[in-house]
Structure formats: structure tokens, C-alpha cells
Amino acid sequence: MLSHEVIPPEKTIVLLPKDRKASGCICNYFIVQCILVFVGASTIQYCLWSPEHATHDYDKLARIMYLFDSQACGYNLRASRTISNLQLSDYTGGLDVLPIKWVPAEVTVSTRLTAKTRRYIELSIIFHVIWLLVAIGFKLMRDISSERFLKIGLGAFFYTSIFMVIFDLSMAIVYIAHIQQSLTKGMILRYSGWSVEMKLKNPDGFGGWLPMAASICWMRGVVFLAINIYCCRSIRGIRGRIKRREVKRKLILEEKSPIPEAKYEEPWDDKVLYFRTGEKKPFVRKPYRPLFFE
Template structure:
């Protein structure tokens, strides 16, 4: 057996069977989340949550605050036709006073919260489309034989998942700040511009529950949010193991190079040193008669 045929053992770096099962589970969870988001977002995009026929206060306020945008859905809010105003006489009775000019009351309609929610939903749909594509790629390419393709797929899944987590946190912070605009249910009704269209049974109840629930929905009910963090952690551990295995493979090849076969260099045969027993200095055999004598 030639020495050059003795090579160090080089096993290909693949995902373990347990890791492949984890990839399937992660991709299934991501696909289900995306489908739920698409269904929920479509109800807002296609104006399903119209508050015209709602009866309960909580249902009305949830729809007019976040779920239904009248400007995007083509719904014209009516202006007020009967607003009582205090009219003061302009008679100054000879005093040095500036008279008050009478102006009619003006109602402003603001659908800022529902309009922004619609924009955020459109952005969320775009992000979840990318997340869905990455999850499908992870499910298909988990059997990839090329390490570069496998690492690229895991990296894409990890970074997109982290981006979704950060996006959910930012949206939750934005919506929890809406508590300042919803201290009472009457404040929500006035700021939304629906004060003429509908009435509430209780105007003084606390209305901060609505932005709190909206913030909780952006965090996917906390439980799914924690699951997403766990999935990102599992993918990170897979990447670390693959990189560690690949590093060990390269180190093994570098430290255990194949043993070369013996070779004879004919160019050096005239400069060989010969040693005699008991002599401390070698004798160089360069002359032809010396080589023939010995």
C-alpha cells in the first residue's frame, strides 16, 4: 500500500436527523403564522370591519380606531347639521371693546390611527411574504448536500426571523403609545370623527384597553412571540454546529496531511556523505576512483 493512499477521514458536513426534523417544524410554524396574518390582513384591506351595524361599544370602538379606514374604503363621514354654539352680541355700548366675529363651528374628521394601521398592515404583508418564501426554502433545502447552500438557507431564515421579531416589538411600542389618545371612550369617538355617525352607551369608560390589545396582537399573543425567539435560537445553534464541524474538517486536513512516498533524487547521488565506523568526520566521495574503491 502506498503511503499517498493513506488519507485522513473526511466526512461531509450535513444536518443531523434531529436538526432536519426541527427545520420541518420551524418551517411549518412560520407557514401557519403567515397564513393567519394574510387572512387577518385581508379583512382590513377589503374593508370587512365596517362599524355601521355594530351595536356594542367595544365592537364600535375597535372598528373605528384600527380596523376600518373610511377614507381608503370610500365611506363619507357626515358632517354635523345641528351643533349648538354660544352666540354673543356684538354691541359694545360705547365701550372701547373689539366686537366678537361670529363663525360657525367646524368639525374635523381624523382617521389617522386607522389609516396608519392600514399602512402597517401592508408592510407586514410584504415582510411575511419574504418570511414564507424563506420557510419553504428551508423545508426543501434541508437535505442539501452542498454546505454553502445549507448555510445560506439557515442564515436567511435566521435573519428574516430576527427581523420579524424586531418589527413586532417596534409595532407593539408604537401602539402602546396610543393610550394617550384613548383615555376615555368618548375621546376615541371624538378623535376618530365618528361622533356624528354613532353614539356610545358610556362615554367616560377607560379606553386604553384598545391600544393595549392592539399591542398584544402585534406581539402575537406573547406565546407565539416567544416561540419565534426560540426558533431563531435553534437555527443559530444549527449554524454554530455546522461551522464548528467544517472548521474541524479543515483543521484535520491541514494537520494530518498524507505521508509522501519515498523518492530518489538522481541529481544528488554524487554528493552523498559516507560515514565509517569510529570516524567523527564524514568523507565526501567526489572522485571517480574513490567511488570505485569504496
């Protein structure tokens, strides 16, 4: 049997039916998730969370703290006129004492949390667009016959999903740190600049629930984040099964190597004894030298 008859035909590594179905469900889940993020982000970008008609305290505070950027949406906050400056006399009575320097009172100190949220939302939209394109691309190339492009697409899909999980966790940590600026509801009004525009029923109440809620939203309600992590683990398992099948195929070819073709090679040693079948006297093979004088 010749070698070309022994070597098994080259088979392209494709997804197993179970892996193909699982990867399709994961792609659909990520695509729907990106679309929902785009819808939610558009409500913030187009200033649909105006606090003018809000009635409850936490509804008002959530809008002015994260959802409604007054500067980007063109809403002019009124300046406060209810605080008068305390002026002290600089008369020292002839003593060698420096007078107290007069400084105007600072009414509003804005930390611009809504502006930062708006920038984070824009950055998140860019990342989700990339994630959406990668998910759609891998969904379309699942049946591709090229082993190389299938592995590249699966790797890009896996690492993009891992990056989005890490991005959500990092933003959740950033927002949970805002509790120090929102210990009370009055602090949120004072730092956001809405102390004149809005009144609260209980300004001394705890306002740290808002950063906690924002952190949970960036973690996609925790439940969806856990599903995303599970999906990343499933994609990693698909990559591992493809790699194990590839290694197994190479090992089979190495262990069961084909019979090589017969090739004639000149012996490098001219002092070797050769026997033919039925001969008792060995024949010494000598190198061929042409006899020019015969």
C-alpha cells in the same frame, strides 16, 4: 503509505437527523403562521369589519379605530350639525383693544389611525411574503448536498426570522403609544370622526384597552412571539453545531497531517559531507562541471 491514502475523503456538512427534524417543524410553524396572518390581514383590506352592525361599545370602537378605514372602504361620514358656533361682537366701545377673531368650531379631528393601520398591514404582508418564501426555500433545500448553499439558506432563514420578531416588537411599541389618544371612549369617537354616526352607552369609560389589545395582537398574543424567539434560538443552535463540526474537521486535518510524498531536491550547499552505510571515510559531493578538454 502514500498521502492520498492517508487523507480522509471530503465529507459534505449536512444537517443531523435531529436538526433536520427540528428545522422542518420550525418551517411548518412559520408557514402556518404566515398563512394565518394573510387571512387576518385580508379581512381588513377587504373592509369586512364595518361597524354598522356592531352592538357592544368596544366592538364598535375597535372597528372604527383600527379595523375599518372609512375613506379606503368608500364610507362617507356625515358632518355634524349639532354644534353651533359662538359668535362674539367685535365692538370695543372706543377702547384701544383688538377685537376677538371669529374662528369656526372644529367638530371632528381625525388622526387617521385606521389609515395608518392599513398601511402597516400592507407593509406587514410584504414582510410575511418574504418570510414565507424563505421558509419554503429552506424546507426544500435541507437535503441539498452543497455545503455552501445549505449555510447560506440557513443564515437567510435565521436573519429573516429575527427581523420579523424585531418588526413585531417595534409595531407593538407604536400601538401602545396610542393610549394618549384614547383615554376615554368619547375621545376615540371624537378623534376618529364617528361622533355623529355612532352612540355609546358609556362615553366616559376608559378606552385605553384597545391600544393595549392592538399591541398584544402585533406581538402575536405574546405566546406566539415567545415561540418565535425560541425558534430563532433553535436555528442559531443548528448553525452553531454546523460551524463546530466544520472547525473540528479542519483541526483533525491540521493535527494529523498526511505523510508527504518523497521528492528529490538538489542540495543548496555543496560543502556537505555525505556518508553511506558501511563507509568510514566521508565523501565530499561536488557540483557537476562538464569537462570539455578531457
